[in-house]
Amino acid sequence: MAVSDEMAERLRAAFAPDELEIVNESGLHAGHGGDDGSGESHFRLRIRAPVFAPMSRVERHRTVIRALGDIPSRIHALALDIG
Known part of the structure; x- marks a missing residue:
């Protein structure tokens, strides 16, 4: 399963968000620090939920980091926009 799909599954289960957007920005960081060649190293997350x-x-x-479990330890960067 793709990392972004794992993130979405865990966040939907934990927060039932009104809005959830996960953008894989790994391609923008190819060849830079933290790029492991997997294409799943850098993400941008926007989530909105009443909680x-x-x-x-x-x-x-x-x-949010707790809800993601082990995912943050498996990627290099995660930008968060939470509201």
Whole structure:
């Protein structure tokens, strides 16, 4: 299963988001640091869910990272836009 599909599955299960967008930006980083040649090393994530409303920015990030489980340790970069 593609990393982006794993992310989507875990985030939908954890948050039932109103909006979820995962963009694989690995191609933009080919040959740069962290590019492992897999084509799945750099991602941009945008998620919107009511559960995040009362949380601080740091709490939102920690909550999303926890929901992703081991995925962050298997990729090089993950840009988060959480609301």
